[in-house]
Each structure stands twice: as structure tokens, then as C-alpha cells.
Amino acid sequence: MDTKYNLVFGHKTPDTDSVCAAIALAELKNKLKEPSKAYTLGEINKETAFVLKYFNVKVPEILDNVKIQIKDLDFERVKPFRKDRSVHFAYFHMNENRLRTLPIVDEENYLVGIITMKDIAMSLINTDQQYLRTSYDNIIETLLGKSTLKFDDIIEGNILVASFEGETLKKSEVMNKDSIVIVGDRYDVIKYAIEIKVKLIIITGDLEVPQDLIELARLNKVNIITTAYHTYYTAKNISLAKYVDDIMKKNDIMLFSEEDYLNDCKEDIEQSKHSKFPILSKDKKYAGMLSRNNIINPKRKKVILVDHNEMNQSADGIEEAEILEVIDHHKIGDIKTSVP
DSSP: OTTTTTTEESSSOHHHHHHHHHHHHHHHHHTTTTTTEEEEESSOOHHOOOOHHTTTTTOEEOOOOOOBBBGGGGBBOOEEEETSSHHHHHHHHHHHHTTTTEEEEETSOEEEEEOOOOOOOHEEEEOEEEEEEEEEHHHHHHTEEEEEEEOOOOEEEEEOOOOOOOHHHHHHTOOOEEEEEEEOOOOHHHHHHTTOOOEEEEOOOOOOOOOOHHHHHHTOOOEEESSSSHHHHHHHHHHGGGGGGGGBBSSSSSOTTTSSSSSHHHHHHHOSSSEEEEEEETSEEEEEEGGGGTTSSSOOOOOEEEEEEGGSSSTTTTTGSEEEEOOOOOOSSOOSSSSS
């Protein structure tokens, strides 16, 4: 059902005059530039089927009810994030757009989780800040870095801030091929890191890497990134390069479908400790985010009734609809329009 249209329908147990009246009025409204669509409130009988076939008129769709659905609400079309984006990028996007909750989707736009500012804060407190698994590009983005050498799309290893001399590091053996080394102008350390083929070297202070070291790193296939940030800032912020997939909430997410009825969801929304809820489309893909404010003044379906004027003859949920017109030839019933 397209909620952009006025819904025109007759009474339950449709007969020929109610069905034809709905079709004719919907056609007239469309000619008057008032988008409308005819429906029936049940299967048509043989007589009506014969008449429509004789005049080559399409049988209207059956309308189950006119209750307010989630898709009728002005919920927010918050742009989702891919799960392989960085926590750093998610944070700045949320901060700039004043978002409290960010939906995370996969390649086909299916919802896989949500992330909040609290999730980001708690990840910095509770998770291992020494280990990192992310993309090379996420590290570039987080540190506003420059790519000097790239051999791997995925970077995984233990973060090591090389604050000691090269000889000290050699003796301690804390640096190995799985190390992500953050270093300044300690060229002996850089050379040693290249020789043992560490996973990644991040050179701080916007220093220019000597060409002989670049050639050695190319030979050993060692990834190198340079950044203008100093060593302390780099070490403090590199963990923000991790995937949002690592910290997002994946289970027990309160979500709703566009097809859900508002009255069925309202109590859960009002009683939840959360304020934002993901919405899924009919095909189960991410569609938007619902907030409590969206349910305060919901949009009602706009309906036009023909050949009946009593509640018990009309569509289920008629009390939730905005009745624009009542066109009947029987009597004055108990249904009224909301405005003159």
C-alpha cells in the first residue's frame, strides 16, 4: 500500500455498487490531481467480477485495515555505516550530526548492529588497547596519514611505541613480525623494524623516510604510513582505527518493521530505556531510525468512504484513519470526518 495516496473503499462484503463506486471516485480524484487508489474490503463476488471483466477494469487490491503503521511515521532516514568503517570515523560522524545511535549494515544493507557514543567510550576503557585489527585505510583515515608503502589491506598485530634505542629493543625482543610500530626519528629502530619484517611502521612527526629505508622496506614488504601527529597523540588515538564491528551491539537490539502497527509497538517504545530504534523494510533491510518523538503525532492514513457510513461496516482500524469524505446514499451514520 502506498501511503501517498488517498484510500477509497466501500463496505465489508463488497458488492458491485460499492466496488464500482470506489473505482469511479478514485479515478475522478486522480483527474482532479488528488492521488487516490481504490480498494475492496474483501473478495469480490461473481457478479462484480463479471462486470469488471466486461468493462476491462482491473480488480482493486484487498485492503486488510487502515491502522497506523511504522511506515506511516516520519522516522529518521539516518544514513547507515558499514561494519568495516573505523570507530574514529563513526565518532566524528555522530558528533557532527548530533546522532546518539548509529545503525551498522553489511554490503547488502542488512542491519548487523548499532553503535552509540557510550559504546565508543566504553571500548576505550574496557578493550585491549595494545592489539589492533583493522584496514590499512582506516589507519590512514584515523591518523590523517600518508601511504608510503602498502602491501596488506588488513593490518593485524600488537601496537608497540618504540621509545627505546634500537639495541635495547633487540635485546628485549618485544618487537617481532606481528608488531605495529609507532616511531619518530629513530632511524636505527626503523631499520631494525624493517629487517625483522614487522607488520606496519607508523612514522610520526611528518618525517621524510630516507630512500634507502624505503627500498629496504619494499624489498621486505613492510607497510609504512607517515603522519604529522606526534608520537603520543598517535599512540593514544590509533585504537580508534579499529572496526566498528568490534564494538557494536549485535544482539538483543529492539527493532521494528515498517509493516508493524503502531499500537502494537507503542508500549515497548515508551517503556524502553533506549530512545532510538532501527526500522527494517518489508524485505528485512535497514530503512531508518525511529525515535519516541516520531510517535507523538503520527500520520494517519487518508481515507474516503463510499456506499457506507457506519464503523462496523468499514475497514478495521478506521478509528485510526483520517476520514476525508463519506459518500453514501443510505442514511447518516456514526462515522464523521475529522475536518469539515
